[in-house]
Amino acid sequence: MSLEKIQMTEGLMDIMPPEYQELVSNATFGNEDRSWKDIGSSKELIEQHSLCAGCPESIAFRFILAAIPAPEDTIFVGSTGCTSLVFPHVGVQNIHSLFGNQNAIASGLKRALKLRFPDKEKDVIVLAGDGATVDIGLDYTMQSWFRQENFTTICFDNELYANTGGQESGLMQKGFVAKMAPMGKKFEKVRLPEIAFEAGCHYVACLTVSKPNRVEKAIRNAIYVAREIGPTYVQLYTPCILEIGKQSMEGLDEMKDSEAIGGRFVMKELMTDEVREFLKEKDAEQKERKKLAKAKAAAVTA
Numbered sequence: 001m002s003l004e005k006i007q008m009t010e011g012l013m014d015i016m017p018p019e020y021q022e023l024v025s026n027a028t029f030g031n032e033d034r035s036w037k038d039i040g041s042s043k044e045l046i047e048q049h050s051l052c053a054g055c056p057e058s059i060a061f062r063f064i065l066a067a068i069p070a071p072e073d074t075i076f077v078g079s080t081g082c083t084s085l086v087f088p089h090v091g092v093q094n095i096h097s098l099f100g101n102q103n104a105i106a107s108g109l110k111r112a113l114k115l116r117f118p119d120k121e122k123d124v125i126v127l128a129g130d131g132a133t134v135d136i137g138l139d140y141t142m143q144s145w146f147r148q149e150n151f152t153t154i155c156f157d158n159e160l161y162a163n164t165g166g167q168e169s170g171l172m173q174k175g176f177v178a179k180m181a182p183m184g185k186k187f188e189k190v191r192l193p194e195i196a197f198e199a200g201c202h203y204v205a206c207l208t209v210s211k212p213n214r215v216e217k218a219i220r221n222a223i224y225v226a227r228e229i230g231p232t233y234v235q236l237y238t239p240c241i242l243e244i245g246k247q248s249m250e251g252l253d254e255m256k257d258s259e260a261i262g263g264r265f266v267m268k269e270l271m272t273d274e275v276r277e278f279l280k281e282k283d284a285e286q287k288e289r290k291k292l293a294k295a296k297a298a299a300v301t302a
C-alpha cells in the first residue's frame, strides 16, 4: 500500500540507505486509520532522536507521527527549541522557521499548497515549544487564528525555554524557579487554550502525552477540523525532566500527577457546536471504515 504513495526510482533502490528502503516498503502510508497501535509492527516515521534520554517530547513525537492521517501529504513547520533538534530525524516533510515566525510561515505554506493542489488535501501542522508559541511568536500565532487559517498549531508545553537553559515562559507555573529565572514566576500560567478558543480556534485540546489514545484522538480531531472548518490548537504537556530535576524514567509519573483531578493538565477540550456535530460524523465514518476493513480481512482469510 505504501508503494502507491512513496516510490523510489528502481535503478536507485540498491544504493538508498536501508532505513529509507524500509520506510518505502513498511511504513503506514496511505491508510487514513493509521494509529499508535501500529508502533512496533510497522516502520515508524521517527526511530531516533537527539533529545535528553527520557524526554517526554520524544514520546509525543512518536504518538503524533503515528496518528496523523496522511503523512505523505503533511508538512510540519517547526521552530527553534528542543523540538527543532528532532525534525532532521523525522520521515515527514518539514520546514524550520525563524523562532516565533512559525504560524506566519504556515499560513503562506497552506495557502500556496491550496493553490498548487486544489484537488488534494495537504495538511500543514505547526509544532513548536511554549516559548515560540506564547512568548516570542504570540502575535503571529494569534493573527493566524484571527485570519482563520486552515491549519493546526501544536505546542509542546514544557513550561519554560528548555533549549537555552531554562528561562521563564508565559506558560510557566506561578512560583516556579528555573535555572535562568531565579526570582520565581510572579504570575499565573497563561491560559492559552482559552485564549486560543476566544481568538478563533474551532477545536482546542490541552493534555499530557501519558495516554497515546488521547493524544491520537486530539491530533486527528484537530487536523480534520482544520481541513474543513478553521484553525485548531493542541497543547501537550511534555515536561522538561532536566529542568524539574527528574530522572529519565520519571517523566510519565510527572505527567500522570499533573493530569490528576485538581492538576494543571486535567484533559480539556473546547469546541464549537458545529465542530461537535462534525466530529460525531467523522467518528461514525471511521467506525464504518473499520467495519468494512475487518469484513474484507475476514473474507481474505476465509
Ligand SMILES: Cc1ncc(C[n+]2csc(CCOP(=O)(O)OP(=O)(O)O)c2C)c(N)n1
Binding pocket: 080, 081, 082, 083, 098, 099, 128, 129, 130, 131, 132, 133, 156, 158, 160, 161, 162, 163, 164, 169
Ligand atoms: C529569533 C530568535 N530569538 C531567540 C533565539 C534563542 N532561542 C533558541 S531556543 C529558545 C527557547 C525555546 O523555548 P521553547 O519554544 O519553549 O522550546 P523548548 O526548547 O522549551 O522546547 C530561544 C529563546 C533564537 N534562536 N532565535
Ligand code: SF4
Binding pocket: 050, 051, 052, 055, 056, 057, 082, 158, 162, 163, 239, 240, 241, 242, 243
Ligand atoms: S532540555 Fe528538557 S525539553 Fe529539552 S530535550 Fe532535555 S529534557 Fe527534553
Ligand SMILES: [Mg+2]
Binding pocket: 081, 129, 130, 131, 156, 157, 158, 159, 160, 161, 162, 169
Ligand atoms: Mg519550552
